[in-house]
Amino acid sequence: MRSYGFVGTGELTAAIVEGLGADSPEVFLSPRNAKIAHDLAARFPSARVCGSNQEVLDRTTTVVIAVRPQIARDVLAELAFRPEHVVVSAVAAVSLAELRELTAPAERIVRSIPLPTASRRASRTAMYPDDSVARALFERVGDVVVPADEPTLATFSAATATFAAHLDQLATIAGWMAEHGVAPEDANGYLAHVFGELGRTLAGFDGTLGELARKHETPGGINEQFRTAVRDPARVRKTLDDVLARVKGQ
Template sequence: MRYGFVGTGEITAAIVAGLSTAADPPEVFLSPRGRAVSARLAERFPNVRVCADNQDVLDHAPAIVLAVPAPVARDVLAELSFRPEHVLISATAGVPPERLRAWSAPAGAVVRSIPLPQATRRRSLTVMYPDNAVARELFTRVGGVLVPGDEAALDTFHGATAAFSAHLDYLGTIVDWMAARGVDPGAASAFVTHVFGELGSSLLERPDSLTVMSTRHTTPGGLNEQFRDDLRRDGVPDAVRRALDRDPGPGAGMTRQAGVFRRAR
């Protein structure tokens, strides 16, 4: 299989690194968008080539990953000539499937996906819809695949990814609190990163639900229970739900419908 990437940001770099560090790496063709990233990937991996333009990518690969910002997706695709053997795998959030199909006709298939930065270590659990053998092969090479029941469920997964930055900000708040109490900032950061990094690893190793895991880390009357209950009294869980439900606004390419994120039409 040969894979082409139109758009070379962080997600493309992660997928390409994951593909290229595995045994028997596939041929990878990159667009010149994001020239610095493309050049670094081509210098690092012998299976990666930077093409002259985006059409050159399509001319060399049947599986095309679209990874450009939503506002420019139409203009980028309008310049390209797809063939029926092409599979367009969109990693661009905020563009409805019917538009992707219209803009990439006569491509044989269009798949929406949510690849994660962990692809660089081949540990991305990539959500995609609909199921497609070509897309499944690609994302299996860089981790696992999860196919939800319908398009609306995929939108909900997209909404959940909005919590990434807030989670990191939460950890940063703990580090800042420790530093304000006299702990060396570097030591505080190393400790918090280790504790929550290892906690994340334990989540992957245990088949239990998050509720069960939370109970195991909660001693009745202990510090964990007190801290959790303080946050619940302050309405933190409800604030999280409100933030996930909130309409991100027209610039984000999504609207809220019945409490679930859906792509703007």
């Protein structure tokens, strides 16, 4: 089986390696974030921690770049790629054109947006362009969507910037419940259950998100009251536009 190398060993790399599981092909990990790297190597016999990022490239031809955007250019500039490398970037805001320059003479470059749910093989990874090697990797940890072009991929990336905001709102609600006498652990557990189940409903729903929202409120009801009070679509769209511009490097 084809082996995989990871330059950058953070939470995203950990999620993919966990999703690949015990039956994974060989996985070579960079020493960045030694704690996560050695934990993965201890849990999965197929995982090896390399002595350097360059060693990762030397040991495999499929390389996933999973470092923070702020350091990606410096990290890549120090590495010597080969023409046969397949470079799969999970770094936002670094374009295909720039990746081609930074990873030359590698010939196959893919941008991707794997999700943390890769850990349980439930990621829906957006990637561009389509590539058989990258597709094979991401189909091991979920499924794949290929946008029409690179600008559309950036829209997918901007949408993922909303994760923390949704979770933070739930944390605010849990804190409010605790202020009104609910034990914090009960508040967190209740909301995790309610919204976890809502996620399962969402995953199996064939209609639009707007239709599902309407199914969860009645005219004049408390769901409508809360939604109307906190909803600010113009602000959401403006913030998403700002994030999209950042992702595109504008």
